[in-house]
Amino acid sequence: MxxxxxxxxxxxxxxxxxxxxxxxxxxxxxxxxxxxxxxxxxxxxxxxxxxxxxxxxxxxxxxxxxxxxxxxxxxxxxxxxxxxxxxxxxxxxxxxxxxxxxxxxxxxxxxxxxxxxxAGAGAWSADEPRRATAAQLRAGNGVVVEVDTHAFLLQQAVTILRNDGRVAEADFLSSADPAAPYARNADGSPTTHRESYLWRAQLGSVDADGKNKASQMPDHFFNWWTHSGKGTISGPSAATWAEEQFAEAVQAWRHGDRSTAMYHLGAAAHLVDDACAPPHASPFVPNHRAYEEWVVPRQAEHAVTSGGIYRTDFRLHTGHGGDEWSSSHTRGWVDECAHRAAGLQINTAHPPPGDPADAADYESTIAHFEETQRLTAGYLDFFFEQMGAFR
Known part of the structure; x- marks a missing residue:
């Protein structure tokens, strides 16, 4: 008893x-x-x-x-x-x-x-202060594409948009941002033209892992099944903060502030791209940093120049979780990335210290990285579509 x-x-x-x-x-x-x-x-x-x-x-x-x-x-x-x-x-x-x-x-x-x-981990790679030299940071006004995968993804997105016939969008992103600093030469000396709106979006992406992370978007993880972040089964996620940044971009655009709009769009794209990185499904996925480090020296070799993945190419009416997870919502883009990355989580154990264990792993990892570039282009186009711009 x-x-x-x-x-x-x-x-x-x-x-x-x-x-x-x-x-x-x-x-x-x-x-x-x-x-x-x-x-x-x-x-x-x-x-x-x-x-x-x-x-x-x-x-x-x-x-x-x-x-x-x-x-x-x-x-x-x-x-x-x-x-x-x-x-x-x-x-x-x-x-x-x-x-x-x-x-x-x-x-x-x-x-x-x-x-x-x-204090969460970064995504893909956006740690210029650690990787880049002072001269590179100065020449790029804080953006160094060679060591920043997020900046690289945005750069390739513009190329993809142009080659896919979305020339007006590409021209806008390539045009000078009146509020931006003057672009610099490789030696750091200023030029006579301003940095572009693409640079502004890249800066927003840089700051998403930097000064704005703790205060505006502290969780860069997204679980494809639970739709949660670092909490795995509960709490906010990359989708939560991506939608907030997208909303800020929309508001700024509607008020005629193109510079601020691109800054927040770059931050939103950063979080969408984070979901495309297999280690961002959970803090428990191994070799997070090593996986990202493996991608950096290979990104230029696998640059994509056309074939964007656009809103009408996936989740047209619904998604995993209902209508609000379709491609008509930022969260739908985040979840699409996460689902595509889910099958590659095991590959994160292979890249460090060298290449994936076999050719199949290597090819699937690279193919997914190329898809991420195409999805980034599609996400930028999604924003302009929502704004009714360049149509």
Whole structure:
């Protein structure tokens, strides 16, 4: 027969596990963050009650506090709409079994967990300050295509648009941005013409991994199945922030501010392209940085010059998740990229330190990179189509 002193803990464990199961189910529904938070708090409260009725010694209390901190981090992450580390989600079920009432421990672990989760990885490659020389950065006014895959993708997108007959769009992107600085020669000396709107979009892409990342788009991951980011089963994703950046671009364009529009469009394209990078499906995919480093020296060799993938080429009326995931929405472009990249996640284990293990892996990896260039061109065209421009 179960002793009275163990009943509260047993009940608490049952409530905690049941709530954890409900949490997983509800968190897969994109529009239910408050419901998820409520479930997390209910489970934590129930577990705290049970734990308080069954005192434990110092070692067990320490373990309990740490697990409780993970549970608190999960609830805090959902409440503040910041990325939630998958480890915090996994630990929540355990934390719900024996949540501590130790407020300092809860807050301390929660803060550490949240700081760790907000600092995400980059995408493809956009780390010019680390790769490029000072002379290159100066000559490119902060954009160095040779070491920045995102800038390269945008550059090739313009070429693809032109060769696909979308000449007006390509001409606009290649034209001078009146608000831009003067372009520079290779030696850093200024020319007599301004940088282009393409440069402005590339700068927006650079800043998406730089000064604007933490404040405007902290999560660059996107899971093709759950539609979540770093949280894997819950929380915002690259699609969340891509749609915000796209909306900023739309607003600026409608107000006649072409420069700002291209800046935000470049940031949105960065996030769409991130979803095309296989390691961005989950923080658990191996060799994230090594995979991106493998692509950089090969990107010029595999440049695509035509054959863009446009809105009418995929998900015309619906997508994985419903109509709002069609090619008529930015999130549909993100998800399309993620689905195309999903089958290549295993290849991320092959490139470092050399090429993929066999010819088939190499060819599929390169073919996907070429598709990414075509999708980038299509996404830029999608924006101009939405604006009714150059039609």
């Amino acid at each position: 179960t002793s009275w002193t163990r009943v509260p803990v047993a009940v608490s464990a049952e409530v905690g596990l049941a709530t954890a199961a409900l949490l997983v189910v509800v968190s897969t529904v994109p529009a239910a963050p408050l419901s998820t938070l409520a479930l997390a708090l209910v489970g934590a409260a129930a577990s705290a009650t049970g734990a308080s009725l069954h005192p434990v010694g110092p070692p067990a209390r320490l373990v309990r506090d740490v697990l409780a901190g993970a549970a608190a981090a999960l609830a805090l992450g959902i409440l503040l709409v910041v990325p939630i580390d998958p480890l915090a989600v996994a630990a929540w079920g355990l934390g719900a079994l024996a949540t501590s009432a130790s407020v300092p421990a809860l807050l301390g672990v929660a803060v550490v967990a949240q700081v760790a989760t907000v």
